[in-house]
Amino acid sequence: MNSVFPAPSLRTANHPPVRSGRVGVLIVNLGSPDAPDVPSVKRFLGEFLSDKRVIEIPAFLWQPILKLLILNLRPRTTAQNYAKVWTPEGSPITAITRAQATALQGAFGPDVIVDWAMRYGTRSIPEQLKALMDQGCDRILLAPMYPQYSAATNATVVDAANAAIADWRWQPALRTLPPYYDNPDHIDALSDSVRAAVAALDFVPQLIVTSFHGMPQRTLDRGDPYFCQCQKTGRLLQDALMRDGLTTPVKVTFQSRFGRAEWLKPYTDATLESLADQGIHRIAVVCPGFAADCLETLEEVAMEGRETFLEHGGTHFAYLPCLNAGDTGVAMLKTLLARELAGWV
Numbered sequence: 520m521n522s523v524f525p526a527p528s529l530r531t532a533n534h535p536p537v538r539s540g541r542v543g544v545l546i547v548n549l550g551s552p553d554a555p556d557v558p559s560v561k562r563f564l565g566e567f568l569s570d571k572r573v574i575e576i577p578a579f580l581w582q583p584i585l586k587l588l589i590l591n592l593r594p595r596t597t598a599q600n601y602a603k604v605w606t607p608e609g610s611p612i613t614a615i616t617r618a619q620a621t622a623l624q625g626a627f628g629p630d631v632i633v634d635w636a637m638r639y640g641t642r643s644i645p646e647q648l649k650a651l652m653d654q655g656c657d658r659i660l661l662a663p664m665y666p667q668y669s670a671a672t673n674a675t676v677v678d679a680a681n682a683a684i685a686d687w688r689w690q691p692a693l694r695t696l697p698p699y700y701d702n703p704d705h706i707d708a709l710s711d712s713v714r715a716a717v718a719a720l721d722f723v724p725q726l727i728v729t730s731f732h733g734m735p736q737r738t739l740d741r742g743d744p745y746f747c748q749c750q751k752t753g754r755l756l757q758d759a760l761m762r763d764g765l766t767t768p769v770k771v772t773f774q775s776r777f778g779r780a781e782w783l784k785p786y787t788d789a790t791l792e793s794l795a796d797q798g799i800h801r802i803a804v805v806c807p808g809f810a811a812d813c814l815e816t817l818e819e820v821a822m823e824g825r826e827t828f829l830e831h832g833g834t835h836f837a838y839l840p841c842l843n844a845g846d847t848g849v850a851m852l853k854t855l856l857a858r859e860l861a862g863w864v
């Protein structure tokens with residue numbers, strides 16, 4: 520067989536110069552507008568909310584609502600909210616995702632390039648996949664920064680990557696980091712970070728509220744595992760905190776409801792309104808569904824959530840940050856990613 524393949528003409532052909540043999544790791548998060556202003560937010564929301572994985576309503580019904588109503592009304596408020604959390608390095612989620620990739624650069628050896636991309640907005644998945652391929656990465660590990668799987672987050676990252684390489688002649692081999700909601704390294708990192716943050720407070724919380732991003736209830740009915748994975752993260756976090764001597768109860772809630780349909784319950788805002796009536800006046804809130812702090816955690820929970828709780832009889836509120844690019848979070852990501860790179864490096 521070897522003597523007839525490849526054909527002699529191909530054996531002697533001059534191949535254009537190519538680089539190969541390296542491995543890429545692409546950290547991916549959701550994305551942000553380029554600036555906290557109305558045109559940028561409109562562009563960002565236009566792309567994000569046109570994704571059929573995010574809004575599961577037929578386009579002929581949804582697009583008129585999006586274009587005529589949502590994109591004319593929502594960007595003003597959303598831009599004001601972004602302005603409250605914007606940093607000199609840009610949107611928090613962008614700055615933190617960049618810092619995570621920087622911290623992981625070199626962690627897997629000289630032939631593994633760690634890069635980052637956003638599913639929506641600037642620094643797109645197609646651009647960064649191309650950049651990795653141009654640097655010789657013919658094997659790429661996609662790493663969606665979502666601990667719990669949902670079609671609206673993880674699946675759309677894989678869709679975008681597959682669409683990006685669909686017309687390439689030489690495609691890289693792709694792997695995907697699985698959801699890590701119950702991974703012991705993740706749970707330990709969460710538990711360590713929550714314990715350290717609680718120990719640094721000047722009050723003793725009666726309850727730890729975990730606030731996960733919400734999803735429409737019908738996504739659960741249709742088989743999305745997100746709700747159950749959030750519940751399991753909450754339960755395992757409770758167990759790990761108990762094991763390590765913090766007996767404060769943990770409650771799972773869901774934030775960021777969008778639209779009028781029923782979303783996963785209990786809602787974070789309604790919970791914060793009702794806790795004081797149940798005798799709970801001192802709480803710590805943490806968002807274990809987010810690998811990086813962002814608009815939803817910093818504005819909606821740490822700012823608005825605090826106000827809601829204090830206005831409804833609460834006396835002490837602490838927001839505990841996400842794992843972000845801190846040592847604990849980066850060490851955890853390094854362990855998880857190294858496991859997925861097995862056989863490649």
Ligand SMILES: C=CC1=C(C)c2cc3[nH]c(cc4nc(cc5[nH]c(cc1n2)c(C)c5CCC(=O)O)C(CCC(=O)O)=C4C)c(C)c3C=C
Nearest residue numbers: 549550551573597612669671672732734777808813814815
């Ligand atoms: C962590 C997982 C996330 C899930 C699940 C999710 C589902 C989901 N989100 C919307 C609508 C919006 N989300 C918005 C912001 C936003 N969402 C996530 C993550 C998840 N979303 C993040 C990390 C962010 C913040 C991005 C940032 O720039 O900081 C927004 C924009 C803000 C606003 O206008 O309120 C919308 C809208 C839906 C409909 C949905 C599930 C189907």
Ligand SMILES: [Fe+2]
Nearest residue numbers: 732733775815
């Ligand atoms: Fe969202």
Ligand SMILES: [Fe+2]
Nearest residue numbers: 775814815819
């Ligand atoms: Fe929100």
